[in-house]
Amino acid sequence: MREFSGNVVSNGAVFGKIAVFGGDEYVPEEKEVEDTDKELARLNAALDEAKSELEGLYEEAIDKVGEENALIFDIHKMMLEDLDYTENIQNLINEDRLCAEYAVFETGKVFSKTFADMDDDYMKARSVDVLDISNRVIRKLTGKAEATLEGDEAVIILAEDLTPGETINMDKSKVLAFVTRKGSSSSHTAILARSLGIPALVKVDFGSVALTELEGREAAVDAVNGKLYIEPDFKAKEAIDKLIKELNLENVLLSELKGKENVTRDGRKIEIFANIGSENDVDRVIENDAGGIGLFRSEFLYLGRSEAPSEEEQFASYKEVVERLDGKKVIIRTLDIGADKKASYLGLSEEDNPALGYRAIRICLNKKDLFKTQLRAIFRASALGNVGIMFPMITSVEEVKRIKIIVDEVKEELIAQGVTIGNPELGIMIETPAAALISDELAKEVDFFSVGTNDLTQYTLAIDRQNENLAEFYNPHHKAILMLIKMACDNAHKNGIWVGICGELAGDTALTRTFVDMGIDELSVSPTKVLSLRKAVRNI
Structure with a gap:
């Protein structure tokens, strides 16, 4: 058995198999272009497509997690319309004659680092959002599909990090828990996990272990005490099983309170x-x-x-x-x-x-x-x-x-x-x-x-x-x-x-x-x- 610790951002406990989501970051080829006007037209078309996609995600998220949490995708749309961001991409195309996808990649890297270097942890978490919107535009430029969850079995999702778009697009019935190496309690993905009621751990310390090594392994997530167990032994299984029963019983008991008054024992x-x-x-x-x-x-x-x-x-x-x-x-x-x-x-x-x-x-x-x-x-x-x-x-x-x-x-x-x-x-x-x-x-x-x-x-x-x-x-x-x-x-x-x-x-x-x-x-x-x-x- 291997045990890893992380930060709880959404409570719960589950058993299941690991499915590693995503993989190596896609880095577009750095290419020079002759026709910058054509490249700017490609960029504008990709930006419009990305905005349209975000509008669709916003509508989908309203149904799943309510309007307050769905605003994540409106924020992403506003980021795509930010003049500093778009002008930086345009300058790389006009002045350095870079292809649109590489110009977006470089801009996303620079802006993401700016957020990551800030002292405020809420602002640090926005660095992931910049990468998310940049990758969305790059996908539109290259025709590369967004990562999806394969298979019919419900699994524990293991990833370096998850974007809000990836999170909301997943079929909730196939997700037992989210576990990521990066992330924070302030991240939009953490907020969505809480809204969807999916147990989640972030900032899990895997040390030098490659996530791909854990693909398909049996695991247990304790998103109360912040533990991930890979191939849990009898003692760990017993503890998680007890925790699951306690959480389920608590939910049943709470459900029985529907229709009852909010009155203290002495009548207040x-x-x-x-x-x-x-x-x-x-x-x-x-x-x-x-x-x-x-x-x-x-x-x-x-x-x-x-x-x-x-x-x-x-x-x-x-x-x-x-x-x-x-x-x-x-x-x-x-x-x-x-x-x-x-x-x-x-x-x-x-x-x-x-x-x-x-x-x-x-x-x-x-x-x-x-x-x-x-x-x-x-x-x-x-x-x-x-x-x-x-x-x-x-x-x-x-x-x-x-x-x-x-x-x-x-x-x-x-x-x-x-x-x-x-x-x-x-x-x-x-x-x-x-x-x-x-x-x-x-x-x-x-x-x-x-x-x-x-x-x-x-x-x-x-x-x-x-x-x-x-x-x-x-x-x-x-x-x-x-x-x-x-x-x-x-x-x-x-x-x-x-x-x-x-x-x-x-x-x-x-x-x-x-x-x-x-x-x-x-x-x-x-x-x-x-x-x-x-x-x-x-x-x-």
Whole structure:
């Protein structure tokens, strides 16, 4: 038996045979060309084909993993349209007279290295994306087919690394687990593996072992403790078998909680809602028996396109979600764009520190027409069900008062036009220390608070949560963060409003008792965490 260790990015445990996926990197031949115009035409045709293919992958991914995760392929399409990237390829063709495929290969190498050399681990992971889009264009130029999974037997996929396109194209019924030598928890492939529910290990230390040596071998993946066993012995098989039974039993027990209340043993009821990115995620909300939607991230309607969504387009999306929830609460967060989520049509400039920059409510208050269009769509949808509106990145009472003036203008305009509207609750996100510290004043202006713990943590600790170099210092359980949440909770109840949590900490069952003790009224998590959180609440 041989044992290898790696990093878990998607939980699970399986037995199966190894299938090595991919192989040596394809390096096109370096050739000079006489007719550069013809070569540029070939390049442009390949770029168009690659973009079209990515659009198809985006649609396929929406069905498999939801719109938020499908945006990976929109990001790839935007990368293909990046002027620095395309102009570098064109210059190599025009000035060095290189053939298109080699010009793409060289550009991909340079840009990938730029990302790989960055200090931030999230940005390092983008180096794989650059190689992925470059290889996609090269395949279009050369007619070389993308690697596919052969055979009918379900296998453990072993690879140097996997691209998002390769991951989403695989038949899930034939994949037992993903194991890669490279990769990171921030990679798009890791995100997709989690969304697809496939056990996955990355950064597995194979030492000098060539992956091809392991082709066809019996193996066991322990994607709980981060182990890969090749030809496992009796003891390892026994341990993995026990782990599989425990995981299966846990899933059965969680399934039995559907339809039951989120009530502690001493009778305290907690609302458990779900976070979504689009109407395509509603199936998961219903399947996992969430009590409502505590965070509808509306910004995904704005990304991956050349212009802002119209009022009708937004209304159609909100309407579908509200009607499908059939009376359950749907809280729609207004546009939270900027920072790591950008839309070219907004003309946002590059910023040295985008997390602290021009984003979210700051953009909405400055681009009033954009804001009012969204509010009109939400108010129209509010006539069809139980809707709340939530405003992100609040730091002052003055901001809330400006928002309420615009809200009143929108309501008056709609009523004057004879449009039926509802009476949605208005809430704000507590995701800055400033908002938590003045929560007593803010609570007098709104109907509810929702604590965004992801940003609250990074702003309180002054730590970039995506920088894995700071992992040892990043402590979301830090006393200061819990004190700020408790302060916001106390001030909300003091002023007669309810308070929820919609950041990642909401699903951290190590803190569920703490939040119940604080008096938190609602916890909103990814749909797949609803039942495990219900179990935690019912055990208190």
